[in-house]
Amino acid sequence: MYKVFVNDKPIILTTEVSKETNFKNYLLSKVNIGKVIRDLNSTSLEEARLIGKTEDKLLKTFLKKLPNVVAGGGKVFNSKGEILFIYRNDKWDLPKGKIEGKESIEQTALREVEEETNVKGLKITKPLETTYHIFKRNGKHKIKITYWFEMTSNYEGKLEPQVNEGITKVEWLNPMQTVEAMENSYANIKILV
Numbered sequence: 001m002y003k004v005f006v007n008d009k010p011i012i013l014t015t016e017v018s019k020e021t022n023f024k025n026y027l028l029s030k031v032n033i034g035k036v037i038r039d040l041n042s043t044s045l046e047e048a049r050l051i052g053k054t055e056d057k058l059l060k061t062f063l064k065k066l067p068n069v070v071a072g073g074g075k076v077f078n079s080k081g082e083i084l085f086i087y088r089n090d091k092w093d094l095p096k097g098k099i100e101g102k103e104s105i106e107q108t109a110l111r112e113v114e115e116e117t118n119v120k121g122l123k124i125t126k127p128l129e130t131t132y133h134i135f136k137r138n139g140k141h142k143i144k145i146t147y148w149f150e151m152t153s154n155y156e157g158k159l160e161p162q163v164n165e166g167i168t169k170v171e172w173l174n175p176m177q178t179v180e181a182m183e184n185s186y187a188n189i190k191i192l193v
Contacts, residue, residue, distance in 0.1 A: 001013065001014045001055075001058075002058060002059050002062070002132065003131040003132070003188075003191075004062065004133065004134060004143065005131075005132065005134070005186070005187050005188050006036075006037050006040045006041065006133070006134045007040075007041065007184065008160055008187040009040045009046060009047055009048075009187075010047045010048075010094075010187065011036060011040070011046070011047070011048045011049075011102050011134075012047055012048070012049045012050070013028065013050050013051060013052065013058040013062050014049055014050070014051060014052070014058070015051065015052055015054065015055050015058070016051070017051055017060070018049065019024070020154055022044075022045065022046040022047070023045060023046055023047040023048060024045055024048055024049070025049050025051055026048060026049070026050050026051065027050075027051055028050040028051055028052040028058065028059070028061055028062065029052070029053075031050055031065070032092065033065045033066060034139070034141065035123075036048045036050075037134060050062065050141075056092065058133045062143075063143060063145070064092070065110065065143075066141050066142055066143045067140070067142045068110075068133065068142070068143050068144075068145055069098060069142050069143070069144045069145070070098065070099045070105070070145050070147070071096050071097055071098050071099065071108070071112070071144055071145065071147070072096060072097070072099060072105045072106070072107075072108035072109030072112060072146065072147050072148075072149070073094050073095055073096025073097070073109055073111070073112060073113065073146050073147075073148050073149070074094065074095060074096070074112075074113040074122065074124075074148065074149050074150070074151040074190055075094055075107050075128060075148060075149070075151065075193070076095075076113060076117075076119060076122065076151040076152065076153055077150070077151070077152050077153075078152070078154070078155070078156075079154055080152060080172070080174070081174070081175070082172035082173055082174050083172070083173055083178055084113070084114050084117060084119060084153075084170070084171075084172055085171055085172075085173050085178075086116055086117060086161065086167045086170050087161075087167065087168050087169035087170075087171070087180060088165070088166045088167045089166060091184055091185055091186060091188070092173075092181035092182070092184055092185045093185065093186065093189055094148070094189055094192065094193075095112055095113040095116040095117050096109070096112055096113075096116075096146050096148075097111075097112030097115070097116065097165075098112075098167060105147045106149065107126055108147075109124070109147065109148070109149045109151075110122050110124065110151075113151065115162055115165075116161070116162045116165060116167055116170070117159055117160070117161070117162075117170045118157070118158060118159055118160035118170070119155045119159065119164040119170075120153070120155050120157070121153045121154055121155050122151050122152075122153045122155075123151060123152050123153070124139075124149045124150070124151050124159070125149075125150045125151060125152055126149070126150045127149055127150075128148040128149060128150055128192055129148060129191060129192060130145060130146065130147050130148065130192065131146045131148065131188035131189075131192070132143070132144070132145055132146075132188070133146075133186070133188055146188075148192055156179055159171065159172075167190070178193060
């Protein structure tokens with residue numbers, strides 16, 4: 001099973017058909033993805049379920065339905081156990097961005113975190129869950145596939161938001177502040193945190 005978010009509503013990719021209650025079932029092979037997105041955005045549906053035949057082909061089949069944008073990002077811890085957050089579009093988020101040229105996804109994640117926050121000395125400690133969400137640019141829907149990594153840094157210098165990317169704040173948040181921030185964040189970030 002996979003979850004792909006449209007805003008905070010999930011499209012669930014599954015092989016199991018369930019009786020519809022607050023969601024709608026669609027056949028993955030025949031689905032009009034534009035209609036599913038419209039239904040999630042304009043009705044009281046809480047989720048959509050796209051039903052496929054085999055578990056190992058669900059994601060591959062779905063990703064062919066819209067253009068893909070690949071990104072890398074980081075959940076960064078400092079020596080005090082605080083997590084690095086950015087504030088953009090009036091929501092708390094983790095730093096991430098699109099892959100450039102021939103860089104590896106790990107290089108992308110490290111570069112983007114540093115560019116968006118000014119935090120130096122980043123080290124990847126382990127890969128985290130990959131998230132998927134649908135967004136709209138220039139009138140067209142796309143799927144953003146974000147590969148996340150847990151990182152550490154001993155950086156104690158100035159945090160600088162990348163203003164030209166719409167980031168207005170960068171902060172290290174302690175566990176209590178993180179819980180508060182998750183009340184104003186995205187569903188796919190809540191999964192990681």
